[in-house]
Amino acid sequence: MTTQRVPTATTTWVDGQQADALPLPDRALAYGDGLFETLLLAGQRITLQDYHFARLGEGLRRLGIPDCMTAVREQLAVACKAVTHEHEFSVMRLTVSRGAGPRGYAPPTDAIPRIIITLAPLSANPWVLSSPADLGETAVRWGKQPLLAGIKHLNRLEQVLAAADCARSGHDEVLMLGQCGEPLSVTTGNLFVCLGDKLLTPQLCDAGITGTRRQLIIEQLGAACGLQVSEARLDVAQLLAADELFYCNTVVGLRPVSRFRHRRWLRHPVTSALHGAYVGWLA
Amino acid sequence: MTTQRVPTATTTWVDGQQADALPLPDRALAYGDGLFETLLLAGQRITLQDYHFARLGEGLRRLGIPDCMTAVREQLAVACKAVTHEHEFSVMRLTVSRGAGPRGYAPPTDAIPRIIITLAPLSANPWVLSSPADLGETAVRWGKQPLLAGIKHLNRLEQVLAAADCARSGHDEVLMLGQCGEPLSVTTGNLFVCLGDKLLTPQLCDAGITGTRRQLIIEQLGAACGLQVSEARLDVAQLLAADELFYCNTVVGLRPVSRFRHRRWLRHPVTSALHGAYVGWLA
Numbered sequence: 001m002t003t004q005r006v007p008t009a010t011t012t013w014v015d016g017q018q019a020d021a022l023p024l025p026d027r028a029l030a031y032g033d034g035l036f037e038t039l040l041l042a043g044q045r046i047t048l049q050d051y052h053f054a055r056l057g058e059g060l061r062r063l064g065i066p067d068c069m070t071a072v073r074e075q076l077a078v079a080c081k082a083v084t085h086e087h088e089f090s091v092m093r094l095t096v097s098r099g100a101g102p103r104g105y106a107p108p109t110d111a112i113p114r115i116i117i118t119l120a121p122l123s124a125n126p127w128v129l130s131s132p133a134d135l136g137e138t139a140v141r142w143g144k145q146p147l148l149a150g151i152k153h154l155n156r157l158e159q160v161l162a163a164a165d166c167a168r169s170g171h172d173e174v175l176m177l178g179q180c181g182e183p184l185s186v187t188t189g190n191l192f193v194c195l196g197d198k199l200l201t202p203q204l205c206d207a208g209i210t211g212t213r214r215q216l217i218i219e220q221l222g223a224a225c226g227l228q229v230s231e232a233r234l235d236v237a238q239l240l241a242a243d244e245l246f247y248c249n250t251v252v253g254l255r256p257v258s259r260f261r262h263r264r265w266l267r268h269p270v271t272s273a274l275h276g277a278y279v280g281w282l283a
Numbered sequence: 284m285t286t287q288r289v290p291t292a293t294t295t296w297v298d299g300q301q302a303d304a305l306p307l308p309d310r311a312l313a314y315g316d317g318l319f320e321t322l323l324l325a326g327q328r329i330t331l332q333d334y335h336f337a338r339l340g341e342g343l344r345r346l347g348i349p350d351c352m353t354a355v356r357e358q359l360a361v362a363c364k365a366v367t368h369e370h371e372f373s374v375m376r377l378t379v380s381r382g383a384g385p386r387g388y389a390p391p392t393d394a395i396p397r398i399i400i401t402l403a404p405l406s407a408n409p410w411v412l413s414s415p416a417d418l419g420e421t422a423v424r425w426g427k428q429p430l431l432a433g434i435k436h437l438n439r440l441e442q443v444l445a446a447a448d449c450a451r452s453g454h455d456e457v458l459m460l461g462q463c464g465e466p467l468s469v470t471t472g473n474l475f476v477c478l479g480d481k482l483l484t485p486q487l488c489d490a491g492i493t494g495t496r497r498q499l500i501i502e503q504l505g506a507a508c509g510l511q512v513s514e515a516r517l518d519v520a521q522l523l524a525a526d527e528l529f530y531c532n533t534v535v536g537l538r539p540v541s542r543f544r545h546r547r548w549l550r551h552p553v554t555s556a557l558h559g560a561y562v563g564w565l566a
Contacts, residue, residue: 012307021304022312024295025401029305029378031439032315063440064447091386095312103374103403105439105470106446118308120386144462145426148440155438156314156388157346157431163389164347179427187388 028097132258136171189249311380415541419454425490472532
């Protein structure tokens with residue numbers, strides 16, 4: 001494990017300038033009218049940048065926010081240069097707001113998107129497999145909303161409420177179901193079920209976020225580890241019958257589940273293999 | 284109609300101080316983690332204040348945001364004093380954010396809510412019945428999410444998308460359905476159907492916002508006009524069969540519908556009577 005220099009402060013840029021405040025009015029504040037990405041930096045390099053940009057672009061199109069990908073790339077490049085140690089890991093949050101606008105839900109036709117970037121140190125080493133998680137449950141379900149499913153927009157109260165529930169429960173993470181009781185995700189990441197040589201992950205056509213790590217596993221890592229990956233409608237019984245469970249997100253990478261209801265999992269060979277492939281892919 | 288002085292600028296306060304920017308980080312920006320109210324001021328007086336405070340209080344409880352109603356009342360009182368003409372109408376937006384917090388969905392247990400207030404002139408006179416609206420339709424449906432239904436939280440992308448659709452269509456407003464195709468509201472207000480001496484309004488247990496004007500009509504104005512008011516699951520056929528349709532919100536009050544699909548409504552006696560009772564109640 002590399003020795004890490006841990007910067008102490010978060011740095012924020014608004015439209016390319018270091019700042020500690022957001023100009024008002026702003027539609028992201030008013031209505032959650034915008035998108036975000038949580039980025040893992042290895043040194044000055046954004047990992048899985050193409051996957052993040054693809055999802056962000058899809059979000060801009062779905063919300064009808066003017067294409068600002070060129071400005072996003074330019075401003076991210078400036079912010080990345082603030083990382084001074086090549087062996088340092090950082091978490092960057094990129095927020096794209098539709099920007100200013102008059103009162104009312106209707107977006108201005110001449111909106112100028114606003115780009116907010118924060119950079120903070122990451123003390124954990126994402127190349128090391130996280131300790132297995134004790135998975136609880138929450139009564140907070142994802143709402144059903146196909147028009148917003150998949151993209152990483154700023155309307156995230158469901159996960160806020162579920163995460164509050166998780167913190168109260170003392171579990172490491174909690175399973176979030178959809179409106180029909182189907183497992184969809186945990187509060188901070190996507191869920192995978194290992195069953196023999198099959199790898200299943202919930203379909204996210206009605207709710208949830210299509211994570212960048214989820215996409216990489218579906219498109220690359222599963223096959224690289226000899227697994228058949230598919231998106232499916234799951235039920236809780238399949239989770240309990242799984243050989244392994246894990247979840248994934250940008251910050252933790254892949255994290256195995258050690259416990260869910262009465263089930264215990266002591267070994268995680270498939271998750272470990274996928275994690276190895278993941279680190280190899282990114283490093 | 285009273286002559287109105289129309290102030291030109293919007294004034295903004297953040298935590299009681301005039302400001303033009305929001306300190307960062309802020310969870311309302313990050314996740315839409317907060318609530319708002321749109322208030323109609325007649326002179327320095329907030330109309331239907333008790334209804335607004337009741338809904339805001341319910342929202343704080345549901346989201347687990349610390350009770351900040353005392354600070355809200357104090358800061359609103361200061362902002363109201365900025366209105367200098369007693370015959371002036373203004374629109375005030377009150378936003379309560381959960382405030383600052385570290386990265387991640389889980390809300391800090393020691394959150395200090397942040398209060399943002401904006402005050403802007405209203406050029407229309409809300410005591411005069413609005414011109415009847417041409418009601419269109421939108422493919423943007425409300426998501427199903429019982430945990431967030433009713434309260435006026437900051438996750439408002441569904442209405443943003445529907446309002447964008449409305450603007451493109453050229454209609455004055457558009458009907459928003461729920462996930463099962465049931466009429467729930469228009470983009471900016473609550474819907475009412477008049478049928479003989481019955482007044483029906485959609486149940487909002489799965490989606491939508493329980494408007495203050497809707498509550499006043501249900502609790503007071505309907506009976507005052509000899510109408511039986513009830514919340515019900517409606518279908519589009521009932522709208523087409525209605526004697527009258529109207530919608531209501533804080534800024535326009537009650538607004539009759541002149542047209543929906545093939546139906547035209549030329550007279551609006553029930554809506555006019557309710558509007559008269561509404562103005563009498565508020566003035």
